[in-house]
Amino acid sequence: MAGPASAAPRRSPLAMAVLLLLGIEPLHPYGLRRRIHDWDKDRVVNVTQRNSVYQTVERLERAGLITQVGTAQQEKRPDKTLYRTTEEGAETARRWLLELLTEPVEEYPSFPAALAFLGVLPRETVLAALRERARTLAERLEREDAEVAAAIAALPEGHLEPVNLIEYDYLRTMCSAELAWLERAIEGFAAEPE
Numbered sequence: 001m002a003g004p005a006s007a008a009p010r011r012s013p014l015a016m017a018v019l020l021l022l023g024i025e026p027l028h029p030y031g032l033r034r035r036i037h038d039w040d041k042d043r044v045v046n047v048t049q050r051n052s053v054y055q056t057v058e059r060l061e062r063a064g065l066i067t068q069v070g071t072a073q074q075e076k077r078p079d080k081t082l083y084r085t086t087e088e089g090a091e092t093a094r095r096w097l098l099e100l101l102t103e104p105v106e107e108y109p110s111f112p113a114a115l116a117f118l119g120v121l122p123r124e125t126v127l128a129a130l131r132e133r134a135r136t137l138a139e140r141l142e143r144e145d146a147e148v149a150a151a152i153a154a155l156p157e158g159h160l161e162p163v164n165l166i167e168y169d170y171l172r173t174m175c176s177a178e179l180a181w182l183e184r185a186i187e188g189f190a191a192e193p194e
Helices: 015-026 031-039 049-062 087-102 108-114 123-153 164-193
Strands: 066-072 080-085
Touching: 015 049, 015 066, 015 080, 031 049, 031 080, 031 108, 049 108, 066 164, 080 087, 080 108
Parallel strands: none
Antiparallel strands: 066 080
């Protein structure tokens, strides 16, 4: 069990997701990671490193935002500690969610950083790299559209609310916009005299 609550941990998409999911039902860290995957939230919450969920749970427990509520027993497996969100954790999760919805965050994505220095590469190298990125994005859009369509088709009629696809719609729109920008940039670079 956690001792006295410490300062709130740094806000992150994973910490927010853990708090919100544990507000729905008690889970153990592996169950949290599985739920994020099952609900397709791993498109927006990074759980590629299994340990990151465990570390986040530890930080949230130390801060008094979640608490242990028992164990889950599985045959021939060690018991797993179940956690739930505390009242303070629920308030923190709602505050973080509203902050992320209302306040644009100054982020430093890798691609614009690379664009800022593309002048050090030969034009043909830049064109090849941008064409490869455009091809990869087009394939991603096609693959993810097929995955989402298959998942929707597997649901019983009337079991999908538009809000359940909002993050996918946003990501798809951003990816489509980047692809359109890349196509214009490639055309512009290709038309420039050497």
